[in-house]
Amino acid sequence: SAVISQKPSRDICQRGTSLTIQCQVDSQVTMMFWYRQQPGQSLTLIATANQGSEATYESGFVIDKFPISRPNLTFSTLTVSNMSPEDSSIYLCSVAPGQPEAFFGQGTRLTVV
């Protein structure tokens, strides 16, 4: 398994602003992902964070709205840009450290007002 630390754990932000979420893993991992969980909903994959190259986005998600950085094999950031109330969600970082199962950070609970 892996220990994943996400910061911040929660935040309340004004619409139109941006928030950067950090994800730190205690070991080097190749595969790192970002998911979104809208209120009362299931989890949806936003993108795969690739080390040394651009992130790979899923359908419905774009780099301008959710820019992702992956400077090394233990760290990634997700930015939620130009926020609106519809962006209020839990954002989760996930890693797959060589096993089929993925492990998750504790999530960032974002509220946009």
Added chain:
Amino acid sequence: AQKVTQAQTEISVVEKEDVTLDCVYETRDTTYYLFWYKQPPSGELVFLIRRNSFDEQNEISGRYSWNFQKSTSSFNFTITASQVVDSAVYFCALSRNDYKLSFGAGTTVTVRA
């Protein structure tokens, strides 16, 4: 395309009753992985079990057991002798070799004392 269906939205039981969660999946891949995750009220996503498509052996792990049937594309999960701490949202998920997870809608389990 992959799809996971959890038909049960909510289940409420009294402590010590058994709880069975249903999961039906769709995939065109011959190699795939199935998972159950637990999300307690605190929000983090906890990995519970994984099953490979090529291994239909059903197992028991403590109070958890699962029933994987390829013929009906089902991957059901049972909690035996439920406890209040089992109250959570349970997600069934599916992935290929790329570690990207497709989640079901989730089933909310409430265990009453």
